[in-house]
Amino acid sequence: MDRRTLVLLFLLLVSSSSLGSSSSSTPDIRVLSAERRIDLTSSIVRVFLTLKVENTGASQASDVLLAFPPTEAEHLAMVKASTTEGKRKKKIYVPLSVNPTELPDTPNGAHLFSISLRNPLKTGEAAVLEVLYIVTHCLEPFPVEISQSETQFVYYHDSATLLSPYHVMEQITYIKTPNNKVESYTRVDPTNRAGTELRYGLYHDLPPYSYSPIIVHFENNNPFAVVEELVREVEISHWGNLQVRDHYKLKHAGARHKGIFSRVEYQSRPSISGVSSFKHLLARLPPRVHSVYYRDEIGNISSSHLRIGSQKSELEIEPRYPLFGGWKATFVIGYGLPLQDFLFESPDGKHYLNFSFGCPLLETVVDELTIKVVLPEGSKNPSSVVPFPVNQQLETTYAYLDVVGRTTVVLKKRNLVPEHNIPFQVYYDFSPIFMLAEPLMLVSAVFLFFIACIVYLHIDLSIRKS
Ligand SMILES: *[C@@H]1O[C@H](CO)[C@@H](O)[C@H](O)[C@H]1NC(C)=O
Ligand SMILES: *[C@@H]1O[C@H](CO)[C@@H](O)[C@H](O)[C@H]1NC(C)=O
Numbered sequence: 001m002d003r004r005t006l007v008l009l010f011l012l013l014v015s016s017s018s019l020g021s022s023s024s025s026t027p028d029i030r031v032l033s034a035e036r037r038i039d040l041t042s043s044i045v046r047v048f049l050t051l052k053v054e055n056t057g058a059s060q061a062s063d064v065l066l067a068f069p070p071t072e073a074e075h076l077a078m079v080k081a082s083t084t085e086g087k088r089k090k091k092i093y094v095p096l097s098v099n100p101t102e103l104p105d106t107p108n109g110a111h112l113f114s115i116s117l118r119n120p121l122k123t124g125e126a127a128v129l130e131v132l133y134i135v136t137h138c139l140e141p142f143p144v145e146i147s148q149s150e151t152q153f154v155y156y157h158d159s160a161t162l163l164s165p166y167h168v169m170e171q172i173t174y175i176k177t178p179n180n181k182v183e184s185y186t187r188v189d190p191t192n193r194a195g196t197e198l199r200y201g202l203y204h205d206l207p208p209y210s211y212s213p214i215i216v217h218f219e220n221n222n223p224f225a226v227v228e229e230l231v232r233e234v235e236i237s238h239w240g241n242l243q244v245r246d247h248y249k250l251k252h253a254g255a256r257h258k259g260i261f262s263r264v265e266y267q268s269r270p271s272i273s274g275v276s277s278f279k280h281l282l283a284r285l286p287p288r289v290h291s292v293y294y295r296d297e298i299g300n301i302s303s304s305h306l307r308i309g310s311q312k313s314e315l316e317i318e319p320r321y322p323l324f325g326g327w328k329a330t331f332v333i334g335y336g337l338p339l340q341d342f343l344f345e346s347p348d349g350k351h352y353l354n355f356s357f358g359c360p361l362l363e364t365v366v367d368e369l370t371i372k373v374v375l376p377e378g379s380k381n382p383s384s385v386v387p388f389p390v391n392q393q394l395e396t397t398y399a400y401l402d403v404v405g406r407t408t409v410v411l412k413k414r415n416l417v418p419e420h421n422i423p424f425q426v427y428y429d430f431s432p433i434f435m436l437a438e439p440l441m442l443v444s445a446v447f448l449f450f451i452a453c454i455v456y457l458h459i460d461l462s463i464r465k466s
Helices: 003-018 263-268 432-458
Strands: 029-039 045-055 061-068 076-085 092-096 098-101 111-121 126-135 153-159 167-176 182-185 191-194 197-206 213-219 225-237 241-252 281-285 290-295 304-308 313-317 328-338 343-345 351-356 365-374 380-385 391-397 406-416 423-429
Touching: 045 061, 045 111, 061 098, 061 126, 076 098, 076 111, 076 406, 092 111, 111 126, 182 191, 225 351, 290 304, 290 313, 313 328, 365 391, 380 406, 406 423
Parallel strands: 029 167, 225 365
Antiparallel strands: 029 045, 045 126, 061 111, 076 092, 076 126, 098 111, 153 213, 167 197, 182 213, 191 197, 225 241, 241 328, 281 313, 290 328, 304 313, 343 351, 351 423, 365 406, 380 423, 391 406
């Protein structure tokens, strides 16, 4: 089934059941106003939603629900919510926890997320919630194939009205496109377009689960950079170094390239030839990075530029060929970092690594990320603290001179966006005695060798006495 069939199916379900399901289990909250700002300027879709909710029921309300159509929920990379406290200049944002939830009588395959309020809403009270959700792989290139001289157009599917389990009194949606080349858009009056902004609304008095499909067809030539698989190895050496190796499988996920590729045209007319392709990518690395390399199966790729700063370092990489829609590149970026910037000791005497999760490439989606933290030999009781759900397991890795192997903490997560680049920690016990194990092994090996030599020189192996 393609995306459109799914959307249609979903609509059918919504319209057939929204008539009958007035017995919703959450009738006591209503949305006084909803403002949605949808940012379509990159390949990653970010939606900023401001909700003013009111408790109209008799009891306290401690959660507020968000609803997503199944096609969107499937590609949802992140949902964050916060509330504001204080007035005007002293306004602060307080993060709230958001978790997927289910309700027995929620129809339509709509996926629900529940925002837990810090202070439950009493009857008649209202609160303002700020929500950010990020969706990947939802801009659909059309035409699906373009030649080198064409620009890229994509479809964006959504609803003019906010899908919500609550009655919505008033709502408006703004959609921002990268430029003003909008081929077509669905009108759901009042609809208005000015420059790079499309406005849907105000709409008044919408019943729960209102859904009104829209399609926006617009130009988007931003790099559709997707890392299909990223394996990061972070190796801790208590001799003072943190070694990082990132293995990338990168793809251009935009409209497929058709026809031949002319490098002459590409280089002579860069403003109109291959505008949706990408030639460089920028990786943001920690400050004080050293021994940076960038290579693929063939060998070193020399076309990279490193700028080291006091706050961050930037590595600009350039694959061997520009990437057009559907093209892939596989490469490795490696670097060393001073250990004291990332390894700390907790009050209870454990060591811990504090390192950034996610991918250092800017504006890039990662379909599947694996982080392997290789602890020094002899480490015990590893545990990790990651600010979002991940898959965790332990492995053992062997390097030269290893006897028992190194405990390796393996963390896996799917569908990551740059907002996932936040610190995580791996805690472990380590006794410095183990640092001496390998040097001692070497010393004793050399020592034994000399003993063997001396013994050999002093034994007379001849059969006959001279
Ligand atoms: C590749 O680059 C690294 C780091 O710049 C360097 O140490 C190494 O010698 C290079 N290898 C080759 C084969 O050029
Ligand atoms: C980890 O590092 C970040 C800054 O990079 C810092 O804000 C955070 O407090 C650190 N976390 C821990 C547990 O040390």
